[in-house]
Every structure is written in structure tokens, then in C-alpha cells.
Amino acid sequence: MPTLRYGIVGGGFITGFQLRALCAVRGIEVAGLVSRRPPTQLAEYVRRQGLGEGRIFDSIRDMAPHVDVIVLFAPNFARVAHVEEVVDAVKAGSRLKGIICEKPLARNLAEARRMIRLVEEAGLRHIYFENQLHMKTLQSVRAQMGAVIGAMGPPLLVRSGEEHSGPHNAWFWDPVRQGGGVMSDMGCHCLAVGWYALTPPGKPAMFLQPQSIFADLSLLKWGQPRWRKQLIERFGVDYAQTPAEDFATGLVNFKNPESGRLAKAQFSVSWMYDKQGLRLSLDGLGAGYAFEMNTLRSPLELFIGDEAAQGVADSESALEKSTASRGLLAVQPNEADLYGYTDENVDAREALLTGRPPLLDWHYGLEIVRLTMAAYLSAERRTTIDLTDPHTSAELENYVPLIQQGRGRDVFPPSAYS
Secondary structure, X not given: OOOEEEEEEOOOHHHHHHHXXXXXXXXXXXXXXXXXXXXXXXXXXXXXXXXXXXXXXXXXXXXXXXXXXXEEOOOHHHHHHHHHHHHHHHHOOOOOOXXXXXXXXXXXXXXXXXXXHHHHHOOOEEEEEOHHHHOHHHHHHHHHOHHHHHHHOOOOEEEEEEEOOOOOOHHHHOHHHHXXXXXXXXXHHHHHHHHHHHOOOOOOOOOOEEEEEEEEEEOOOOOOHXXXXXXXXXXXXOOOOXXXXXXXXXXXXEXXXXXXXXXXXXXXXXXXXXXXXXXXXXXXXXXOEEEEEEOOOOOEEEEEOHHHHOOOOOHHHOOOOOOOOOEEEEEOOOHHHHOOHHHHXXXXXXXXXXXXXXXXXXXXXXXXXXXXXXXXXXXXHOOOEEOOOHHHHHHHHOOOOOOOOOOHHHOOOHHHOO
């Protein structure tokens, strides 16, 4: 089997999670790693698991001649600079097969369009990583209900959610560096899942046409004095000065271009879910059928009493974003596979080694950025945004949400952060 050599940029949480996924993927080796701080532990993990050489490089330009594809797992605020460095490496002679970018593609449409223009001018193939579209549960729904959908029509309403108690790293909490709050961080997942779950099997990911979006963004928990203090002490981020949303919900209307029928995707995301840990949920309704998914439903449960809990060092070994190490715990034996990380890497390998299109490219990622920006605009104006209006489309091209500008105090009432 031919091997695809990854050159990974970024040394944070998502890189570690992706490396766990790669343990179950044949035909990919991790040839190089680049990070602001030397990713020594990640490199050791790569070698220990037999994933590749895991050589640490000083820069993307130094790494590029030794790999086949650059994989961007670094923070959002570094996206454009990293793409520029990749393109410079190609111009200097590196023969890359392509470039992969973790969600979200960019913080706003201007950044996204610049990234696409740069890589396409350099002749690079591009793949967008949205792991949840590769989840076996979602793919199984589409496969097993294909005949029903063919007879009764595609789903009419889907509701997707993602919730946990908050991110691991400081930059996620900083709305300027991250691009917003939970809508930017996790809303992009739910927008993609809702769109895809409504799409008839056999049709491309962008078959349905977004028509309108309404969103409501709130700062409910992390602006309260106790939790605001915790953010300052742990991450150096002050939500009294630059607040961001910790809850977002909304509704997107999509049009089927063949039938003209409308379908709806509702989304809800939060950084306030102080329960077992990360929860992904999805349910859908069609004419005469329905489906439902909840990742906290596990075939394995553990109960840990107070005394036994003293020996539990890492509750996240059981479940991502777990908030407890005692009581009744949900355990997911293979989270990387459950959440779709394994299969998105398989898709990337096949696309780059065979030449077939990937499930998602950066043009899809750009459309998710556009929907995210429209959600922020809707929340600012407290109205539904018409995505078919040419003036609105032109406005979104250069729009930067107030929260992303660090002006969240202009969006939320003072009671939310005082």
C-alpha cells in the first residue's frame, strides 16, 4: 500500500487526538511536526506507536521537502500565515501533494478567500477536515435509510448540538485570536452536520442551497464573577473586557434545487455543559421516519466511589472534556473513531493518493465560514439574515463580527459580564 507522509503543524489538543485516530489508519505516516513550542511529547508518541519518524522541524519551510501533505492543526489566528509559509515552500521547490486544514477554515470570509486563492495559485489540492461528517453514526443513517429516503423524501428537519464545559487552551477563550466564542468554535460543526444530514444520499455536500439563518448568542455562565475570575486565573482572558458567547442557537433554512422544497436545520452549542463530558447530539425527522444520536450513550458505564476516585488521575481518558472522576461515568472506548477522526484521515489518504475528490474541500469550508459569519450578523441585528440577497452576500465578504473585534461589550448587556 502506498504511504502518505503527513507534516503536521500544531502541537495542541487536536493534534494529540488526531494522532490517536492515525493509530487505526493504514498508509499514513507522521514524517514531521512543527509547533511554536517543540512538540517533544507528541513526537515521542508518534515513534512509540509506530506512526512514523515524527521528526521535529523548526519551520514549515524546513519540513515541506520531507513530507507529502501539510496538515494544519494550529490555532485559528495563525491560519493565513501558515498557508503563506506553505506556498513559499512550494515556490522554493517542495513537491507537496496537498494541504489539509482543520475546522474552521478561517476566522472570517476575507481570510478564507485569501487562503483558497494562495493554495490554488500554487496548484495545491486542498482538503477540509470536519470530522463529524465522517462519523459512522451519521454515515450509517444515510446508508441504511437510503431506500426510505428515496421513497418518502429526504429529512425535513434536523437538530444538531455540541456541548461541553469549555475549551482546554487560552486562545480558544480569546475572541480575537479564536474568531469568536462557542459559535465559531463549535457552531461550525453543527452547521455542517445539519446541512449534511438534510442532504439526500448520493448528492454532494453543498447540494442544498442555504436560504436564510437566524441566530441568538448569549453569555450566560462565563461572564459571572466566579467563572470570570477562573478564566483570568487559568487563561489570562478577562470577559469583563472582551466577552464572547458561551451559548448559541439558531435555525438555517435550506432549499432543494431540484424539488424547490425547504428543509430546516436547528443548531445549539454551549461551553456550559457541566455533565459527563462532551456531548454530540443529532436527531432528524422525515415523512414517516426519524433518527437520533447521542454520543453519551455508551455500551460501557463505570461507577467510581469517593475513595476509589483518589486513584483516578485523568478523567479525560474516559471521555473528552469530562468534568468528573467519580460517580457514574460514560466511557467511550474509541472516541477518535466515534467522532469521525479516523475516517476523515482515511478519506484524505484515498483522495491524495488516488486523485479522487475528498468529501470536503476548502470551498466547502468557506461556505461554513459564510454561514458562521451570517449567524453572528443575525445575532448583532436581532433579525433573520437573507442569504440569497446580493447586498447581504457582499456585506459578509468583509464582515468581522463585533465579538471577533474584541467588542463583545457592544453585543451583550452589562449584566452578562459584571
